[in-house]
Amino acid sequence: MSEFITEAKRTHYCGSLNAEDAHKQVVLMGWVHRRRDLGGLIFVDLRDREGTVQIVFDPEGGPRAHALAHSIRNEFVLAIKGRVNLRPAEMVNASLKTGEIEIIAEEMEILNEANTPPFVLDGETDVSENLLLKYRYLDLRRRKIQKNIMLRSKVTAETRSYLEKEGFIDIETPFLAKSTPEGARDYLVPSRVNPGTFYALPQSPQIFKQLLMVSGFDRYYQIVKCFRDEDLRADRQPEFTQIDMELSFISEDDIIGIIEGMMAHIFDACLDRKVQTPFPRLTYREAINRYGRDNPDRRFALEIADLTDIAGQSDFRVFSEAAQKGGSIKAITIEDGKAFSRKDLDGLGEIVSPYGAKGVAWVRVGEEGWSGSVSKFFNNEAINQVHEKTGARPGALILFVADTSPAVVSASLGALRLYLGNRMGLIDSDKLSFTWITEFPMFEYSETEGRYMATHHPFTSPVLEDLPMLETDPGAVRARAYDLVLNGSEIGGGSIRIHKSDVQSMIFKALGLEKEEVRTKFGFFLDALQYGTPPHGGIAFGLDRLIMIMAGAESIRDVIAFPKTLKATCLMSEAPSEVSTGQLDELHLNIK
């Protein structure tokens, strides 16, 4: 067997060759993507990270290589020395990037053999995720995932270059940190040298980055792993990556401007897509009223109308009761009601029921008036008022949701709106729709905790003019917080922080945290605020979600090289796993 390759250097990537390379002598290394053995003539599609190219083995061009080529199988690793041949016109494969050329193999070496893979790597077959995750290293050979991972690298590189240019300093913060109350469940790490104590893996570097502002670094950023021990979703992993930043002496508008520039730069540099700035802004209240949620997908309209005042007067008990008990009645109007059959309408209840709504009431708007389940409860005057508010015209369909809880109505219609947008094909997947959501409420009342909780986090600055309401009506206090929403996903969020220790203490008090608890958990931080803390604020982006949208991926797992399952396990390495009693002893741990 010829061992020429051990001496030779690779000259090109398979996928980067084209007609301009014609007649060149090349050395390629890659995996056998597919072979077509015609007996006297053998074709192999050789694959590397840049793509595939056709290798031709014929007895004339390379007798030894041709003889050896009969034995190769899928996923073998080959080194090929050959000549780039311009294909005759009738043999050009237009569906292949390298389809104008092929490589006539003069020498070939099998660098390694391979077992038959447990699934075909052609990207055509839908393989169960179970198997893909177990053999993730093979899944990662597939073009689709490989492209996503390479896009991710490009995005982080462009992010760094933009932020460095803007004067940001990359500073690492600890992974072994202190467990904090509030927020998500922590991943804990036992300390061997301090028996009975634990570190927590950070949910975000929040406190550290604020301390860096106290230290005077002025502009900080980090592309950093964060950890949250909560139940997972299609867009949530237990460990995920944030683009994290913090700035001193700035206002909301400064941060928003920098981020808009960053997004424009990333999309231009990575996807060659121009992004229109500035991005539109919506207050939280407006987002909930018009779209039912604080992460509205504004690639389509289909807005929600508030009909509480009108429908609340009707004789329909569900409506009148909702209105009387502080709830609301809201509706979405569909212009072309014919697209929905009676059966379709009956099915809508399933869309809203997970959000607590009892059902969806509907009427069809005709030339002569209304028909449908609740039409008889509305008189002509009410009908005209509804038409005015919803813009409904003959042929339209009005879908109502009513509940004694306004939050249930909003969440239900928010979900219904998305369902309808999808079903009616209103969502243009090529569109990029950025929106800032501002003026979040500072606190939300938690039924389970029986107290107010920070909507964003407890270091967020309240809007100053709302401060007097801190004790009288905490739910009405607005925060100087902002989220960036892209195509219905929250991709980032941040706030102007509290930089005065007395205000910070007031917030802890409003959150119902005991003085001693605050002292134990945040004492060092409150101290720091008293040593000349500049006004500051920041933002953090979910890198994984951003890449998902940029790549058009349906799952966060498609943009992470080694993701975990919904139960936070790794099917490939089988983490987490049990450890030896010796290890437990060292850590002073007993397992129940």
Added chain:
RNA sequence: GGGGUCGUAGUUAAGUCGGUUAUAACGCCGGCCUGUCACGCCGGAGGCCGUGGGUUCGAGUCCCAUCGACCCCGCCA
């Protein structure tokens, strides 16, 4: 914590009302083939029907439990 979808050759799926030897495609193995590119043609091997229990003369199919993957609600400051 709650609700849902799924689990049958290596892979993806079909499997009727519970009834003979569990199908197909792709992949795999062998043979033929000098212009294929999802090559083609001929032949072949390959099954713990996720696991455990139950009902039944008889279970891939019905019931219960359990494991796993996925989706949603809660949760995720």
